[in-house]
Amino acid sequence: MEDLLRPIYQERASQSNTQGILMIEKKNPVSPNTDKFDVILFMVVKELDESLYVKHYELLQKKAALYIASEQQLEEWITLGTNRRVIDWIINGKVLFDRNEFIYALRGKLLDFPLEDRKLKIGLEFAKLIRRYLEGKDFFDSKHYIDAYNHIVHSLHHLARLAVIDHGFHPEITVWNQVKKIEPEIYKLYEELIQGDEPIDKRLELLFLANEFMIYSRTRTGAKHLIEVLMEKEEAWSYNEMLHHPKLQKYSVDLSVLVEYLVEKGFLEVEKKQTKGNGVFHRLYQVVPEK
Template sequence: MEDILRPLYQERASHNETLGVLLVEKNKKYSPSTDHFDVILFIIVEHAESSWQVKHYEFEDKKAALHVVDLQQLNEWLMLGSHRRVVDWVVNGRVLFDRNEFVDALKTRINDFPIAERQKKIGIEFAKLVRRFSDGKELYYAGHYLDAYNNIMHALHHLARLSVIEHGFYPEVTVWNQVRQIEPEIYKLYEELSSSEEPINKRIELLIIANEFSMSSKTDLGSRHLKEIMSEKDDAWSFSELMDHDELSDYKIDLSSLIEHLIEKEYIQVVRHETKGKGIYHRTYKCVR
């Protein structure tokens, strides 16, 4: 198969900006990990006009997809977990071309999962967990049980991914299989929500209680990245300063709900400043622990 596909990647491999080429073959009849294609050619480039380009091909009785991805897009996927199949492609793909051992270093990075990168991913997942859980709880108390179910289920997914990251692994497509081995208590919450015979409102009620406990126990872990950023200066931070910080850009959409959660848990305190408006104060934020 590699010989047939060589014309698709050989010319690209000669370009200076091409960092690596990997080949991923379908290993079972039903294969969502390869988008149901027989083979994926995954080409990583340093820079490109388009951050992600995909082309589809046919040969003999098979289908192939060629993905050309620039380094910035790849790093974003790895950090945000927004294209989890990519982790599988990089880790398990067969290397066809590797400029200056870039792909080898990338595989090592994923396997070792550096602490700084891990801490940032934990912060992102915890912020999403807080947002989804608070939305689900509000919808539950408003009587919108199906919408509440959807948000609580998403919150559980973020809790599961956070747990996997905490143990030093990248979350994969089969994240619940990872969690069942790493932290079976969280897997039991997922089973309770998805397969219990209790009425849906009762299931959500029980999960809200369990999720409250899980969130409280993960708050110290989940807030470390934000607290590290906030410790860069002694003065309190305005919200816009936090939003504009490069290290927080990946989860600024959930930053407001995260900060409110940390105020409630007494990790952050509000520092008020007078404004020209009588009785109106500007809120700023400072870490207290």
């Protein structure tokens, strides 16, 4: 197969913009990891007009796909976890071209998973976990049990991913296999939700209570990245300053719910600043020192 694909990638490999090329072959008859294609060529380039370029081929009754992604897009996928299979591609794919050992350095970084990268990913997962939990709780309180079920499943996924990252691993597509070995109590919660014999409202009630406890017990770990950034200056922060800080921009819409949760739990305190309006104050935020 590699020989057949060589004309497709060889010309691009000679271009100075190309950083590395990987080949990923289908392992199973139904293979979502390759979108059911027989083989994927994954190419990383320094810059690309589009964030992602995809082209499909057919050769000798086999299907192949070429994916070209910019370094910026790749970094976003890895940090935000929005394309988890790309981690598998980088770690397990066959290297066809590697300029200045770009792919091997990237592979090493993924396997080592440096502490600073872990803290950011934990923070992002924790913020998403809180949002899903609160939205699900609101549906549950309103007796919309199916919607509540959907949100608690997603919150458990974020909790599972957070646990895997905290143990120094990247969450894989088969995250529940990882969690079963790493933190079986989270896996047990998931089993109780999807396999329990009790009525759905009773299962949800127990899960929300357990989830609330698990979220709170992980708050200091989950908020570590945000708190460390906020402690970089002594003055209180406006929300807009946080939202546009380079180290916090990836939190996006989930930053607000994380900040309010940390205020509620006593990790952040609100400082009121008088505006021109009578009785109207700006809300500023500051880290509460550990006791």
